Amino acid sequence: MVLYFSATGNTEFIAQEIAKRTDDTCVNLLTRIKEQDFSPIHSEKLFVVCAPVYVCEIPRFLTKYLNKVNFTGSKDVCFILTSGGYCGPSGLLLKKIFKRKKMNCLGHAEFKMPRNYVASDDYPMLEKEQVEQRIIESYNQLDTVASDILNRRKLSARRVTFFETMITVPFNPIWCKFKLKAKDFYAEDSCVGCGKCEKLCPLNNIKLKDKKPVWENNCTHCMACIANCPVNAIQFDNITQKKERYTFGKYKYVVKNIEKNIKK
Numbered sequence: 001m002v003l004y005f006s007a008t009g010n011t012e013f014i015a016q017e018i019a020k021r022t023d024d025t026c027v028n029l030l031t032r033i034k035e036q037d038f039s040p041i042h043s044e045k046l047f048v049v050c051a052p053v054y055v056c057e058i059p060r061f062l063t064k065y066l067n068k069v070n071f072t073g074s075k076d077v078c079f080i081l082t083s084g085g086y087c088g089p090s091g092l093l094l095k096k097i098f099k100r101k102k103m104n105c106l107g108h109a110e111f112k113m114p115r116n117y118v119a120s121d122d123y124p125m126l127e128k129e130q131v132e133q134r135i136i137e138s139y140n141q142l143d144t145v146a147s148d149i150l151n152r153r154k155l156s157a158r159r160v161t162f163f164e165t166m167i168t169v170p171f172n173p174i175w176c177k178f179k180l181k182a183k184d185f186y187a188e189d190s191c192v193g194c195g196k197c198e199k200l201c202p203l204n205n206i207k208l209k210d211k212k213p214v215w216e217n218n219c220t221h222c223m224a225c226i227a228n229c230p231v232n233a234i235q236f237d238n239i240t241q242k243k244e245r246y247t248f249g250k251y252k253y254v255v256k257n258i259e260k261n262i263k264k
Contacts, residue, residue: 001043002026004050004080005033005062005202007222009248010113011082013255014138015050018080021146024048033065033202040070046106047071048149049094050080052222055175056088056168059220061203066097078155079108080145084115084123088168089160107155109145111138116223116246119184119236125244135254182219184237185226187212191233197225 002019004026006012012028019026024045031037041047049066051058058081071077079094081087091108098105114131117123126134148155182205193211205218206225213225213234226234227245235241 001041001045002048002050003029003041005029005059006050006052007200007202007224008116008227008246010111010116011050011052011080013248014080014082014111014113014142015048017139017142018048018050018146018149021142022048022150029062029065030200030202033061034204038065038068040072042072044073046074046149046152047077047103048080049077050082051090051094053081053083053087053090054220054222055172056086056090057093057172058090059202059222060172060176061220063093063097066094067100071098071101071103075102076104076106076152078106078149080111080155081108081157082111082113084117085112087157089165091157092160092165093169106152108157109141109148109155110157111141113138114246114248114251116227117221118223118226118240118243118245119221121239125246131246131251132254135248135251136258139255139258176220180219180221182215182217185213185215185219186235188233188235190231191229192231194230196228196230197234200224200228 002015002024004011004015016026051062077098079091081090087110095105112134114126114134115123118125191212195208197213198206198208201224202222203218203220205216206213226236227247232245
């Protein structure tokens with residue numbers, strides 16, 4: 001069973017492609033996370049947990065969720081990580097979660113996908129050609145990873161050094177505490193009150209008031225709200241007004257072109 005959380009579509013794309021290539025079920029965890037549904041998840045096949053990486057780790061809310069859920073049936077699990085370039089010790093931290101559940105961890109694979117983080121000028125968004133190239137490279141990686149999963153071979157990724165772990169593990173909670181604030185999100189008058197941002201927020205941090213979104217204090221900066229707004233009405237401070245939002249859906253044509261060329 002392939003399980004995933006995805007805010008702007010990168011991880012969803014990888015998860016669905018892995019499920020297709022391994023003839024497996026693909027499950028979006030968003031509803032379970034929003035409803036705090038910790039009922040057991042059962043599969044007779046290998047569990048494949050797919051997650052994005054924020055600040056060198058998978059989202060802290062996803063870590064908490066996975067810690068609380070029991071996985072029944074298969075005792076084997078592997079991990080797929082998507083990031084804008086650096087996954088840090090995410091694979092090691094996931095392994096610890098599932099080792100405590102007495103499950104057999106078959107490694108992790110990393111996919112370098114386009115950036116979606118528009119809420120900071122420290123991480124510039126990629127140009128169109130760069131986005132397309134990352135999607136192409138990730139697509140070309142899919143068959144190898146899927147084959148390893150089907151044949152129960154251990155997935156492999158770049159080895160993270162002890163020094164890296166010592167730096168990044170303490171850094172993540174500090175960054176999350178002081179940087180992941182929701183107070184600077186707001187909706188412009190062009191907002192149509194569709195409620196999509198409220199539905200997509202994994203932490204139930206957005207509520208509609210007079211048909212306009214209002215952000216509370218619990219935010220993970222996943223970018224689901226700002227990136228998926230159908231009219232680009234959501235802004236963050238004065239940083240995002242002129243920035244292109246990224247969602248994988250805008251670049252589906254890249255995959256269609258690849259598959260079209262394969263069929264020729």
